Amino acid sequence: MPLQAQxxxxxxxxxxxxxTTLCRREAGSFQKAVKSGETVVVACTQEKRLFSELAEQTEGAISPIRFVNIRETGGWGREAEHAMPKMAALLAAARLPEPEPVPTVTYKSEGRVLIIGAIDAAERAASFLADAMQVTVFAQGPGNAGGSQERRFPVLAGRLQSLSGWLGAFDVSWDASNPIDLDLCTRCNACVAACPEQAIGLDYQVDLSRCTSHRDCVKVCEAAGAIDFTRDARPQTERFDVVLDLRGDKASPTFTSHALPQGYFRWDGQDLQTLLKVRELVGEFEKPRFFAYKQKLCAHSRNEQVGCSACIDICSAEAVRSDKSRQQIVVNPNLCVGCGACTTACPTGALTYAYPRPAEQGTKIRTLLSAYQAAGGRDAALLLHSQDKGQALIDELGRGAQLGVMQGVPARVMPVALWHTASVGMELWLSAVAYGARQVMVLLTTEEAPQYRAALMEQMAVAQSLLNGLGYTGVHFQLIEAKTPSSLDADLQHLTARNLKASTLPTGPAVAARHAVQAEKRSNLELVIDHLMAQSPVMAQDESTRPKALDLPAAGSPLGTIVVDGSKCTLCMSCVGACPSSALQDNPLQPEIRLVEKNCVQCGLCAKTCPENAITLQPRLSLLAERQQPRVLHGSPPYACIRCSKPFGTLKAIETMLGRLAGHSMFQGAALERLKMCGDCRVVDMFTDENQVRIAGANPSKPQ
Incomplete structure (x- = not known):
């Protein structure tokens, strides 16, 4: 692997x-470095465990240690001699501090595991776990061999009714309706032999569909008393810490979410790694609370109307639910697996990814690109991948390149490991382009939920339309779907090979952005758009010839305006009250609906709240300066009281009301005219009208 230290x-x-042998003969240099107090970056992940142990054994070691892989990601590849800028970028990013700590979610498990499945397979699995855990079997049929003669584990049976929960808190309910009580059964097999219909299997349960009530089984079981056909069904509920399910994903009830809860495992009877993972789940465990939620920014619900449900629709763990009565969503942190898809889909930033925070992720991207450029790199491309299967594919690709059977990661492609590829979306992709990246690729493997792909494609379409509309040519964003290192290799070479003509490469801003990524999603998006517009070839055109706005795809667009049908709108201001982002505003001086377009998130709450169906969404990016200022969408002259001339409503609203009530029997003559008065004059008019019906004994001069 070529390395140029200078x-x-x-x-x-x-x-x-x-x-060259830091983990062996030159270990003393490492030990000296970790005593310095400065951050030590080790460009080797292969010996991470060895270096960590060596640091623990070194007296006076106080330096934080970072590990970074520059071998499989750059040094092992056909373009290794051109990979120095990439290596410099990876080393620079590795020096960044760890993300700030966040609140944690705690699970407590005492090792109570429930194994659900055919009794022969369930007892076999139980034998692998019993020395480390408290095992209970829930029998679902005898399987091929039935239960063993030796009853080593508690066995439950019946009809499963529900299964819910997470690690340390799985609630299982079932109906114990079978005539055979497994707690009393001695597995003597007398009932199995006595049953003429062969309705009793080696799971020691009666198949009631085959039983014809001979009751021979009852007679042979008199001593144990385990069989009673008069026993009522008994609803049962019990809590377990871990569930091992052998029934497959088609069974019911079961978990149907793509991301299964922590502590729930499906086992095919072959993969022993699953059993090893189960054995480890005894004790107390923590994970980061991956999300932060700001209800005041949430566009989910207002006025009993549901607007945006992007987070609920995309969550693969079914951890997000609606709480419409409180105008919010609720995220169950115990079910959340930290994929971040909800934060990517959220148009307002009400849900944000917390570990790492957007600003920390943005700092990493900015550091990578600035170091790459400082080292002489050109046409940078980022490859966002998961730190699980995505990282494994890249490692295998590097190994294949070292063996000469693959090309390897191209020199201008910098892999960026994420907890999950769905945790980063349009605002950070565009930030990368603003900082100097020419391409941003997202690697999908087999671990992503189907809805993630759809959401990422939608956001890429919006971001690409925005860049192309501003005059930046080419395709900047790509989804790469790869299951094998060879398919990943082929895609990377096709998209980013060094022999591509300069004319085919995507273009970006001539001057890289210098702003820091903001904590707030919308603030960051606005900064990026401002920079891209300032450097845009389209904005350099004469104002009379350039477009006033760029149309964007409707699906997934967090940018746009709204159109108000003035012939329908009564200026009731329901839309203003419903808007979660303060995009819609009223005018305290006169009846008007105004819009600050840069604040509009296209959530649709205004359209759903409008009683007149007068509002239509229009996804777009305005290129006018007025997008940052209140713009009048609709206005109406005030309606003046016919008695005192005081304005008390809008002309449109009063005329609409008069038109709708004109034919009503209660609003004829003076009563209809009274609707044209303000509240005070209406009361006065009612008590001065001699024809007005009054309650007997009421004094007109003293309203009751």
């Missing part, structure tokens, strides 16, 4: 020493 050191602003 080139890398110059790009990083420090003197670098090249070590």
């Amino acid at each position: 080139t890398l050191g110059k790009a990083l602003g420090e003197d670098l020493t090249l070590h």
Whole structure:
């Protein structure tokens, strides 16, 4: 693997020493470095465990240690000699501090595991776990061999009614309706032999569909008293810490979500890794609380109307639900698996990814690109991938390149590991382009839920339309779907090979952005758009010839305007009250609906709240300066009281009301005219009208 210490050191602003056997003969240099107190970056992940143990054994070691892989990601590849800028970028990013700590979610497990399935397979699985856990079997038929003669584990049976929960808190309910009580059954097999219909199997349960009530089984079981056909069905509920399900994903009841709850496993009877994972789940466990929620920004519900449900629709763990009565969504942190898809889909930033935070992820991307450019790199491309299967594919690709059977990761492609590829969306992709990236690719493997792909495609379509509309040519965003290293290799070479003509490469801003990624999603998006517009070839055109707005795809667009049908709108201001982002505003001086277009998230709450169906959404990006200022969408002259001339409503609203009530028997003559008065004058008129019907004994001069 070619390494140029001087080139890398110059790009990083420090003197670098090249070590070839740091984990062996040169270990003393590592031990000296970890005593310095400064961050130590080790460009080797293969020996991460060894270096960590060596640091623990080194007296006076106080330095934080970061590990980064520059071998499979760059050094092992056909373009390794051109990969120095990428290596410098990866080393620079590795020096960044760890993400700020966040609140955690705690699970407690005492090792109570429930195994559901045919009794022969369930007892076999139980034998692998019984020495480490408290095992209970829930028998679902005898299987091929039936239960063993030795009853080693508690066995439950019956009709499963529900299964819910998570690690440490799985609630299972069932009806114990079978005549055979497994707690009393001694497995003597006398009932099996006595039954003339062969309705009793080796799971020691009666198949009532085959039983014809001979009751021979009852007679042979008199001593144990385990069989009673008069026993009432008994609803049962019990809690377990872990569930091992052998029934397959078509069974019912079961978990139907793509991302299964922590502590729930499906086992095919072959993969022993699953059983090893189950055995480890005894004790107390923590995970980050991956999300942060700000209800005041949420566009889910207002006025009993549901607007945006993007987070609910996309969650693969079914951890997000609607609480319409409180105008919010609720995320169950115990079910959340941290994929971040909800935060990517959220148009307002009400849900944000917390570990790492968007600003921390943005800092990493900015550091990668600035270091790459400082080291002389050109036409940078980012490859966003998961740190599980995505990382494994990249490692295998690098190994294949070292063996000469693959090309390897191209020199201008910088892999960026994410907890999940769905955790980063349009605002950070566009930020990467603003910082100097020419391409942003997202690697999908087999671990993503189907709805993630659809959501990422929608956001890529919006982001690509925005860039192309601003005059940046080419395809900047790509989804790569790969199951094998060879297919990933082929896609990367096709999209990013060095021999591509410059004319085919996507274009970007001539000057890279310098702003930091903001904590708020909308603020960050606005900063990026402002920079892209400032550098845009389209905005450089004469104002009279350039477009006033760019149309964007309707699906997934968080940008746009609304159109108000003035012939229907009564200026009731329901839309203003429903708007969660303060995009819609009223005018305290006169009846008007105004829009600050940059704030509009296209959630649709205004359209669903409008009683006159007068509002239509229009996804777009306005290129006018007025997108940041209130713009009048609709206005109406005020309606003046016919008695005192005080304005008390809008002309449109009063005329609409008069038109609808004109034929009503209660609003004829003076009563209809009274609707044209303000509230005060209406009361006065009622008590001065001699023809007005009054309650007997009421004094007109003293209203009751």
